[in-house]
Amino acid sequence: MPNFDTMIMNSGGLRSLIATGMGACDVGSTSVAMLHFQQRHVNTRNRMEAMQQQAEHFEIEQVVRSEMATLISNPGQSVREDDMPDPVTFYRVQMLIAALAQAIEFRVKRLIVPFACNADHDRIARITEQLTLVLHLVELDDAQAIPVVEMPLLELTDRELIELGEQMQVPWSKSWSCRNAGDEPCGGCPACVSRSQAFQEAGVSDE
Secondary structure, three states: OOOOOEEEEOOOOHHHHHHHHHHHHHHOHHHEEEEEEEOOOOOHHHHHHHHHHHHHHOOOOEEEEEEOHHHOOOOOOOOOOOOOOOOOOOHHHHHHHHHHHHHHHHOOOEEEOOOOOOOOHHHHHHHHHHHHHHHHHHHHHHHHHOOEEEOOOOOOOHHHHHHHHHHHOOOHHHOOOOOOOOOOOOOOOHHHHHHHHHHHHHOOOOO
């Protein structure tokens, strides 16, 4: 099995773009593997294409694709956003466990998770508690193989995320936020509106 230093969760979105850029810059693209969960959403193809474009941009050759249809209580619905209530399927917990399993299989030293919640401190605390619980559960099975889990974007506001990405000169066009499918983002769904507001607040062009 190839030897990688870092595995980065990547959904094809803005946060994934920035986190992937950080990881590739930190250890080099040849030491990075991207992890993409394929879920049954209306914009699955758009997300996957954006993820692949990011991999090509950062010259990351190893992309691990995993089927995770059960992460959403209704597989046919649109992509979840951070302001939506947690489904009964324990979305983040399942995703963290699945990501850790992949990271352990590839024997990486660290796993980068691009979770962010626009500086909502209650949600930051909840995600941190969930990670602590997941790590404890995994340790009960095999404490030696657990990689370091990093969430470098967790405490940033949406504006700060855009400012960080701009400093890194990431290619914004290689990310997909819209909940819908199509050749172009719809511009009207909550994800598109949130993205537009973040760019406006940061004074950055979304191009």
